[in-house]
Amino acid sequence: MCIGLPMQVSAARPGRATVHGRGQRQEVDTALVGEVHPGDWLLVFLGAAREVLSAERAAEVNDLLDLLDAATRGRQHDADPGFALPSHMTLQQLAALSGSAP
Numbered sequence: 001m002c003i004g005l006p007m008q009v010s011a012a013r014p015g016r017a018t019v020h021g022r023g024q025r026q027e028v029d030t031a032l033v034g035e036v037h038p039g040d041w042l043l044v045f046l047g048a049a050r051e052v053l054s055a056e057r058a059a060e061v062n063d064l065l066d067l068l069d070a071a072t073r074g075r076q077h078d079a080d081p082g083f084a085l086p087s088h089m090t091l092q093q094l095a096a097l098s099g100s101a102p
Helices: 055-072 091-098
Strands: 005-013 016-021 024-029 041-045 048-053
Touching: 005 024, 005 055, 016 041, 024 041, 024 048, 041 055, 048 055
Parallel strands: none
Antiparallel strands: 005 016, 005 041, 016 024, 041 048
């Protein structure tokens, strides 16, 4: 399984960036996202930036990854994940999610 990690740019040069986040530091390819600058947030998969994120979105993804980590370690996490699984949604919510809402 591949999970994108939000990582912040600490240094950038054409086509590459040094990023850090979630206890890691690495060099990533930035060809898919274009020019980046120190302080930018990127969603990184397998050594390549796939999306530029806002700081708020990066925090949301980090919070979700913390919830997943707690669940896989068998710990209870009291934070509200901010979303509902489809099995807990109403028909109207499912229609809105799928884009078929009136």
